Amino acid sequence: MVKVEINGQVIEAHEGDMLIDVADGAHISIPRFCYHKKLSIAANCRMCLVEVEGAWKALPACATPVTDGMKVHTKSAKAIAAQKSVMEFLLINHPLDCPICDQGGECELQDVSMDYGDDVSRYHEAKRVVSDRNTGSLIKTEMTRCIHCTRCVRFGQEIAGMMELGATGRSEWMEIGTYIEKSIDSEMSGNMIDLCPVGALTSKPFRYTARSWELKAHNAIAPHDSIGSHIIIHSKNNEVKRVVPRENEAINEVWLSDRDRFSYEAINSEQRLTQPMIKQNGFWNVVDWETALQFAAEGLQGLIAESVNDIGVLAGANSTLEELHLLQKLARGLGIENLDHRHRQSDFSLDALGFNQPTLTISLAEVETLNSVLMVGTYLRKELPILNHRVRKAVLNGAKAFVVNPESLDYNYKLANTHSELGMIKELSGLAKAALGLNNKTDQAWLNTIQPTDQHIKMVENLKQSEQSALFLGQLAQSHTDYTVIQKLAAIIATETQSSLSILPMSANEVGAHLVRFVPRNGLNSMQMIQAEMKGFINLNIEPESDFTQGNLALAAMQKAQFVINLTAFDSAAQRDYANVLLPIATFAETAGTFVNANGLKQSFKMSVEPKGDAKAAWKVLRVFANVLNVDGFEYTHTNEVLREVLDNVATQVDFSKAICILPMQNNDAIVQRVSPYAIDSLVRRAASLQATPDANFATMERG
Numbered sequence: 001m002v003k004v005e006i007n008g009q010v011i012e013a014h015e016g017d018m019l020i021d022v023a024d025g026a027h028i029s030i031p032r033f034c035y036h037k038k039l040s041i042a043a044n045c046r047m048c049l050v051e052v053e054g055a056w057k058a059l060p061a062c063a064t065p066v067t068d069g070m071k072v073h074t075k076s077a078k079a080i081a082a083q084k085s086v087m088e089f090l091l092i093n094h095p096l097d098c099p100i101c102d103q104g105g106e107c108e109l110q111d112v113s114m115d116y117g118d119d120v121s122r123y124h125e126a127k128r129v130v131s132d133r134n135t136g137s138l139i140k141t142e143m144t145r146c147i148h149c150t151r152c153v154r155f156g157q158e159i160a161g162m163m164e165l166g167a168t169g170r171s172e173w174m175e176i177g178t179y180i181e182k183s184i185d186s187e188m189s190g191n192m193i194d195l196c197p198v199g200a201l202t203s204k205p206f207r208y209t210a211r212s213w214e215l216k217a218h219n220a221i222a223p224h225d226s227i228g229s230h231i232i233i234h235s236k237n238n239e240v241k242r243v244v245p246r247e248n249e250a251i252n253e254v255w256l257s258d259r260d261r262f263s264y265e266a267i268n269s270e271q272r273l274t275q276p277m278i279k280q281n282g283f284w285n286v287v288d289w290e291t292a293l294q295f296a297a298e299g300l301q302g303l304i305a306e307s308v309n310d311i312g313v314l315a316g317a318n319s320t321l322e323e324l325h326l327l328q329k330l331a332r333g334l335g336i337e338n339l340d341h342r343h344r345q346s347d348f349s350l351d352a353l354g355f356n357q358p359t360l361t362i363s364l365a366e367v368e369t370l371n372s373v374l375m376v377g378t379y380l381r382k383e384l385p386i387l388n389h390r391v392r393k394a395v396l397n398g399a400k401a402f403v404v405n406p407e408s409l410d411y412n413y414k415l416a417n418t419h420s421e422l423g424m425i426k427e428l429s430g431l432a433k434a435a436l437g438l439n440n441k442t443d444q445a446w447l448n449t450i451q452p453t454d455q456h457i458k459m460v461e462n463l464k465q466s467e468q469s470a471l472f473l474g475q476l477a478q479s480h481t482d483y484t485v486i487q488k489l490a491a492i493i494a495t496e497t498q499s500s501l502s503i504l505p506m507s508a509n510e511v512g513a514h515l516v517r518f519v520p521r522n523g524l525n526s527m528q529m530i531q532a533e534m535k536g537f538i539n540l541n542i543e544p545e546s547d548f549t550q551g552n553l554a555l556a557a558m559q560k561a562q563f564v565i566n567l568t569a570f571d572s573a574a575q576r577d578y579a580n581v582l583l584p585i586a587t588f589a590e591t592a593g594t595f596v597n598a599n600g601l602k603q604s605f606k607m608s609v610e611p612k613g614d615a616k617a618a619w620k621v622l623r624v625f626a627n628v629l630n631v632d633g634f635e636y637t638h639t640n641e642v643l644r645e646v647l648d649n650v651a652t653q654v655d656f657s658k659a660i661c662i663l664p665m666q667n668n669d670a671i672v673q674r675v676s677p678y679a680i681d682s683l684v685r686r687a688a689s690l691q692a693t694p695d696a697n698f699a700t701m702e703r704g
Helices: 019-025 077-090 108-116 151-160 191-195 258-268 289-306 321-333 349-353 385-396 424-438 454-465 483-497 510-515 526-531 551-560 573-578 618-628 639-646
Strands: 002-006 009-013 049-052 071-073 139-141 166-168 175-177 201-203 216-221 230-236 239-245 277-280 283-286 311-315 372-376 400-404 469-473 500-503 536-540 563-568 581-584 593-596 602-605 671-673 701-703
Touching (some): 009 019, 049 077, 077 108, 216 602, 230 258, 289 311, 289 563, 289 581, 289 618, 311 526, 321 593, 321 618, 349 483, 372 385, 372 454, 372 483, 385 400, 400 424, 400 454, 424 454, 454 483, 469 483, 483 500, 526 551, 563 618, 593 639, 602 639
Parallel strands (some): 372 400, 372 469, 536 563, 563 581
Antiparallel strands (some): 002 009, 049 071, 139 201, 166 175, 216 230, 277 581, 593 602, 671 701
């Protein structure tokens, strides 16, 4: 530790810390443009120049390490003169278009120029003009405003792992852009908008829809993947205008995936269902809530009278904890045991031993400290971008990353092994045999026919010799028709190499769905339900035709059913074809509730805006529906009451390392599903800007 004096204030800091970080920690303001705490130091804007006693010129605070006894002045005449000079140079070519700039009101250049700029320019030469770039459907460019801070360039290199933007030319003719006309395709590209200190990069969907000072800010939790990123919802006149990241170092740091940032567009979609509807004599009629619920209750009671075992209850795992709890409580209160949320899973063999709750068994911060990681059946970049970012940081720190996938996929960091054509089952079998061999275990008869390769042996040796190692099973593995075998083999590898094993939850509340036991304890699972001749379904926050691995089979099951109740935020032709009741429910921004993230952290949030039209929060709909059906125990007035009831539940987990399975060595053509990150739920499927990106269009079915 050293002591440094800034503006007469003595501060204790670590030797070698940058002066700007020490000042920030002491709440001493130093202007900056190019500096960002999550990016490398560029020191090219020079706005953070300060006076350091003993130095013959002003020094950049972002690139000056502190030393013991250093005396710094940020407000001295020398420092102010240097900062004013830099500000003058930055404004030489900057256009005077603040009134029409989307960054107006939250522009760092605007704020700093108020303190360090002059009201009259001394320059009379013509300002330069830079042509804009068409970078895709998410980011709007106005490159004449660019001040060459290079934050966006460094973000691409260091965080996104894709150098999509770069600099060409020199001096004032330097331009930031793509070398050739190309879209920005990173799954985290929207963070460039936050990083840009001027209006050069702005949000294309948000453009010209509101001014920053008109917006109300609401804290919320991202509703798509299981990371549980912290977000801020900005609204105007009860309408969501944009979503930006909320800093939380333990979860999403300062970043946000494009899926979480831009999916809000769906809230204002033309397909929003805003009024209850019922189908009578083949025609759809708009009715009030009382009529709709009574109609739904009568239809459901008719099915129960015939056979309660022929009714299925399906829910999306991005529903809140409270919604899932109330739906399973209602179903079981009516005697219905066929309920599930695992619609992209094909193999349910392990259910006989107990329900395996997917969990990230190490914290997100610990992921960065891994020495080696084996990723099985996952395109982590697209499935869980924030987790992938943590793995990337580990790799950049020297960790080795291995993958076992059905095909070669594009990762944004170096992998320690190449793609194998053996297929996931044979590849994992070789690794399992090699791992057992490390510990001289040769009594596994069902693996005796396997001969591990040299690469298999090197991979498991690396896992075992690493101080911290982990196995991740992703969405490709979970949709595999031999998922049980994959889990068994992964568990053997993890056990024998002393690595942690994580079955990665995909959806925002998949862990929560297990917590409230939204699984078929004594009934049929999702796959069995759509294969059986079910007479009725209750669907919450799900479109079976799009959310099942076998969407065609799910759609056929809905069409064959006698009575289908859909609690949904969106209308569609498919639903109108098979459903009998459409009940409009609120989206994540229009309700209060709780999501449980991959680490089991329960994160509650409040309503940001009122639901569209006559839509209601799903937990309220279920509460009233239970009253109409005369089911006891639904006297709730607040989500907190539901949450307290939920917390009494304890999910049962299975030790799948002890699961008995038969190794189907001939099954090399299993079908696995690779789902677009912009097709995972009804919200992203209706976000127009996301649907215009390349990631929305890649093939969904691959051979495994």
